[in-house]
Amino acid sequence: MRDLIVAGNWKMNGSQQFVDDMLFGLNKVDFSESVEVIVFPPSVYLHAASRQAKTVKVGAQNIFYENSGAYTGEISPSMLSDIGCRYVILGHSERRAIFSEDDALIAKKVVASIENDLIPILCVGETLEDRESGDFFEVIARQIKAGLGLLEADQVEGVIIAYEPVWAIGTGKTASPMQAQEVHGLIRRLIAELAGKKISEHISILYGGSVNAASAKELFSQPDIDGGLVGGASLKVDEFLAICSAAAEAV
Numbered sequence: 001m002r003d004l005i006v007a008g009n010w011k012m013n014g015s016q017q018f019v020d021d022m023l024f025g026l027n028k029v030d031f032s033e034s035v036e037v038i039v040f041p042p043s044v045y046l047h048a049a050s051r052q053a054k055t056v057k058v059g060a061q062n063i064f065y066e067n068s069g070a071y072t073g074e075i076s077p078s079m080l081s082d083i084g085c086r087y088v089i090l091g092h093s094e095r096r097a098i099f100s101e102d103d104a105l106i107a108k109k110v111v112a113s114i115e116n117d118l119i120p121i122l123c124v125g126e127t128l129e130d131r132e133s134g135d136f137f138e139v140i141a142r143q144i145k146a147g148l149g150l151l152e153a154d155q156v157e158g159v160i161i162a163y164e165p166v167w168a169i170g171t172g173k174t175a176s177p178m179q180a181q182e183v184h185g186l187i188r189r190l191i192a193e194l195a196g197k198k199i200s201e202h203i204s205i206l207y208g209g210s211v212n213a214a215s216a217k218e219l220f221s222q223p224d225i226d227g228g229l230v231g232g233a234s235l236k237v238d239e240f241l242a243i244c245s246a247a248a249e250a251v
C-alpha cells in the first residue's frame, strides 16, 4: 500500500503566534494510523514548529543543494536533517515562476535531499496555456524526467510527486477528480518507465491546487491520488483537519 499524505504548505504566511496556535490545534488529533500529515512553515519557524509537533511532521518549503558554504540566505539539506525535519517541497510553481528555478537546479536539489535522508516532494504542473494547447502532459513529463534525472532508478522510490496545475493554485479552481486522476495515472506510468513498475506502484503522488474540505474526499478517492498538497486551506486549523479526515475516509 502507498502512504497517504496530507501536506500543508503555509508559504510565506504566519507568525510565531500562528505557529503556536496551529500546532496546538493539530496536536489534539492523531491521524498517524492512516494518514501522514506534514506541515511546511516558513524556514524561520521550522525549529520551533518541529519541537512543538507531536502528531504531525514538519518540513521545509525549499533548500539549496550544497550542505554549507558561501550561499547567503540559503538553508542546506544537512541543516534540515540536523533539526529533525525529513521533508522538503522542491520545484513549487512559485519557485519556478517568481525565483526562476529551472529543471536543472531543481534536479540538484532533489538529489541533495535524497543524499541527506530527506524526502523531497517534487512539484510539477502545467500552466493554463499548456493545458489549453493540449500538450500539457509533455510539460509535466519534461519536469519529472528532469527533476528525477540525477537519481539512480532505486533512489526514485524516496521521492513524493505533487501534481499541481498552475491554473488551480490559489485560484479556487480545483482540477476535477477526473482531470487530476488522468494526469496522476500518466505520471505513474512515466515513473514505471523511468524506475520500474514496482517503484511506480510504491511512490505517492499528491494533488495540489485549491484543495479544500469539500473537494478533498473525492479527489483522494481516485486510484492514483495519494493525498494532497494544500496551500490556503492549510492555514485554518479546522479546515485543514477536515481535509485530513477526508483523506482518512478515502483510504
Ligand code: PGA
Residues within 6 Å of the ligand: 009, 164, 168, 169, 170, 171, 172, 208, 209, 210, 211, 229, 230, 231, 232, 233
Ligand atoms: P492552494 O496552494 O491550495 O492555495 O491552491 C497549493 C500549493 O501551492 O501548494
